[in-house]
Amino acid sequence: MNYILKDQNAVYYECGFSCDNELLLSLGSEKFFITDPRYTTEAKEKVQGAQVIEAKDLIKAAREILRKSRIKSLHYDPKEFSCADFAKLESKLSLSFKKSPDLSWKRRLIKSDHEIALIAKSAELNAQAFDRFATRLRECEGVSERRLHFEAVAILTRYGEYELSFDPIFAIGPNAAKPHAYPSDQILKRGDLVLFDGGIKYERYCSDRTRTAYYDEEFSFKKDQRFENPRIQRAYDLVKKAQEKAIEGARSGMRAKDLDRIAREIIDRSEFQGCFVHSLGHGVGLDIHEMPFINSRNDQILEDGMVFTIEPGIYVPGEFGIRIEDMVVLRSGKAEVL
């Protein structure tokens, strides 16, 4: 299969390098990494298994390579190219462009042992940062969500040493009821519910983790939590159970939607029916959200080597939100927590 890629993580996966302006062409046994003069020197040092082509106009250079080659068809991901770029690429070329949605995600679906080791390291560093952040939070009564969000960024990145895999979510009480909460001026106080969702990148591989916890002087992100409000406690215990049962029940060979159902049924059979408003999880790798998507509609068969999150939640608008998230890898047919 001949194909063209533009997305940075898609290109990185193919040749071990990406910058912020590149195209990758894979034509039979040959690969071409096309970039502009700013990046040629570094590309020549780092690109593996592809010829580095320097060009001011990347699409024009790709067209020239395609014109000289004798290929008859080229696959591309229609989500990856804008109408403008694609029109310029295909114009007057006598070859057939084939739509191939999620082309790179499909290639990256089964992780190698090396990739799993990098993701595990990312998850380990992330878990350590969660612990350090929890310790820091004990001293932070009276501080705003916004400032604590910044503290979280500082601690997750080790003051800039690592990149974030996404903008972390730090939400107190009712603000946690929004699955994608933005930090506000709300102040942290004793007795609050705290939801924290964060992740970093290690050698470009992402991690992702969420904990919900009760704020007092012994604050920590351990999974065993005690809340004053009995309704919140019931919701927390259900989310914890739903996550445990999904992790225990995950099997290679199972459909994604059947895994989603294990967690969803536990919540939907309770007083919190309908309060688990998002999908159970998503793949994690070079992208923070990639295949496989663990939701109630996805028929995809889960397989050994897939890495994804398991993150059930209960959200009661205006009151509270609870989510517990870990990453797992399927190995020897079962889920191992990373």
Added chain:
Amino acid sequence: MNYILKDQNAVYYECGFSCDNELLLSLGSEKFFITDPRYTTEAKEKVQGAQVIEAKDLIKAAREILRKSRIKSLHYDPKEFSCADFAKLESKLSLSFKKSPDLSWKRRLIKSDHEIALIAKSAELNAQAFDRFATRLRECEGVSERRLHFEAVAILTRYGEYELSFDPIFAIGPNAAKPHAYPSDQILKRGDLVLFDGGIKYERYCSDRTRTAYYDEEFSFKKDQRFENPRIQRAYDLVKKAQEKAIEGARSGMRAKDLDRIAREIIDRSEFQGCFVHSLGHGVGLDIHEMPFINSRNDQILEDGMVFTIEPGIYVPGEFGIRIEDMVVLRSGKAEVL
């Protein structure tokens, strides 16, 4: 003109609100803001001059509105839509889709007095942060670029109060020779050249500023700088002169390329011919890079109300890089520094 927009800043400009999943349709005198259920409540509070439509599938909802309307043509920016989204949008609709590159940027080219006031405030807050960062740097001999990059983020954002308009560049000595340097483990020491390029957002409007300075105990980002190395001093004085002359020479009614030429000639007639490797500037507004682009090929006429950067530089690979950047607005025919 009927049009559809998808980009967040493009949509915000039309109706004073955007989230991270929306489409805006402008059909004759009617506008429609289409978003998913996560954002409907906030959209109904904040969207001005457009009807809020809730939909799980935004493109499907847009198609329904288009089908019911009697419009014959719809403009769109081919850079703004992926092939996949556009194919879904246009399929089997009996209306003509017109390519309109830079549709939103063209609408946003001349800033209103209110927008200029917001950009000026953004620039003022940014300049204050530069001064605070300079004071902090005096205590930072022996600290790495990477850690100082993080300090810069902390100070620019006021520990999370403001958003960055882009990831700032903090580069020492030879690393400053790369116009888009990434922070390294290099350590700051007395006698170093420091290049710092940063900006924030104030009510979504961006600022952008660069200073180059000599590192010693009296370190500051003032424009009058003294370097030990006479060649660096000559380069610095040329960049400073090129910037001053471009600001003085900017006129409404002038072509962008003629403004670029004022600065470029000063550098190209010196021993540093060819070392000014990028364009003179770019528009700044809701996007950090928008129209007008001030480069050697752009015939666009500059007009009152346009806001852009003036940022000449000299880059000597492996040795040093110098850039001085301010934002200006054209008012009463001339450039005022913001």
